Amino acid sequence: MKPTLTIRGFDVFRGYLDAAKQREIVGNLRSVIRTAPLFSPETRWGKKMSVQMTSAGKYGWFSDRRGYRYEEHHPNGGAWPPIPEAILRVWHEVSGLERAPDCCLLNLYRASAKMGMHQDRDEADFSWPVVSISLGDDGLFRIANEERGGKTESIWLQSGDVVVMGGKARLHHHGIDRIRSGTSTLLQNGGRINLTMRVVD
Numbered sequence: 001m002k003p004t005l006t007i008r009g010f011d012v013f014r015g016y017l018d019a020a021k022q023r024e025i026v027g028n029l030r031s032v033i034r035t036a037p038l039f040s041p042e043t044r045w046g047k048k049m050s051v052q053m054t055s056a057g058k059y060g061w062f063s064d065r066r067g068y069r070y071e072e073h074h075p076n077g078g079a080w081p082p083i084p085e086a087i088l089r090v091w092h093e094v095s096g097l098e099r100a101p102d103c104c105l106l107n108l109y110r111a112s113a114k115m116g117m118h119q120d121r122d123e124a125d126f127s128w129p130v131v132s133i134s135l136g137d138d139g140l141f142r143i144a145n146e147e148r149g150g151k152t153e154s155i156w157l158q159s160g161d162v163v164v165m166g167g168k169a170r171l172h173h174h175g176i177d178r179i180r181s182g183t184s185t186l187l188q189n190g191g192r193i194n195l196t197m198r199v200v201d
Contacts, residue, residue: 001094007153008143009169013094017160021086022135022186028084029106029193032056035081036074038108044068050113056083057103059200061122068122070103070200083197091131091197094164101131101197109139109179109192117144117175120165120198128199129166135159136192138180144173159184 003011017025038052041063055061059070060080074080083104091101107115120130134157141163144152154177157163165172179192187193 003164007155008145008172009165009167010143010172010174011094011164011166012155012157013162013164015158015160016094016162017090017133019160022160025084025086025133025195026135026186026193028086032081032084032106036060036078037076038106039075050109051115052108052110053106055103055105056081056087057101059103061103061105070122087133087195087197090133090162094162095129095131095166097128099128099199102200103198105196105198107194107196109137109176109194111179111181111191113176113191114178115176117142117148117173119146119171119173120196121171123198123200125199125201126170129164129170131197132163132165133195134161134163134192135195136184136187137190138183139192139194140177140180142175142177146171146173148173156180159186 004014005012036054038054040048040052044067046065062071136159138156138158140154141157142152142154
């Protein structure tokens with residue numbers, strides 16, 4: 001399947017997940033969150049992030065004053081739950097890879113939450129892509145270059161959109177500038193969920 005559009009190497013699949021598949025994934029995520037509750041991590045400078053997060057898979061992404069890294073256990077000490085099959089299916093379909101991801105990071109954005117410009121570079125091998133799923137309210141996704149600075153491009157990601165970040169774009173800076181509240185009724189209390197699947201090892 002070809003992407004709907006490509007922005008600076010980011011392949012965007014508009015409306016890849018229909019309403020039924022979105023609801024299926026959200027139902028699966030409720031089980032993930034029961035096992036590994038959402039938490040608000042700190043940046044390495046000691047500031048609380050505006051997003052809440054949790055993970056599924058072999059590893060979970062974590063941040064505190066010691067820095068950014070992957071951990072084998074949730075902050076409560078328990079193992080991360082497995083990645084639901086409905087989410088793995090998306091990974092295999094859009095990436096074309098047989099290997100499964102090691103981590104599915106869940107970021108929950110409420111109305112005022114955002115994510116600053118950053119690179120995904122805590123993984124061992126950057127030749128593997130990152131696959132992103134958007135669920136819920138629209139999010140303004142901004143894309144830059146590998147080097148900091150310079151012009152950026154933005155696109156509103158909607159519920160059901162899937163983005164693949166790979167190849168030369170794998171280390172490009174990107175972030176979420178804001179959420180457009182009330183644009184989706186998928187999540188009971190509103191907001192946006194972003195799932196990112198990564199190969200860690």
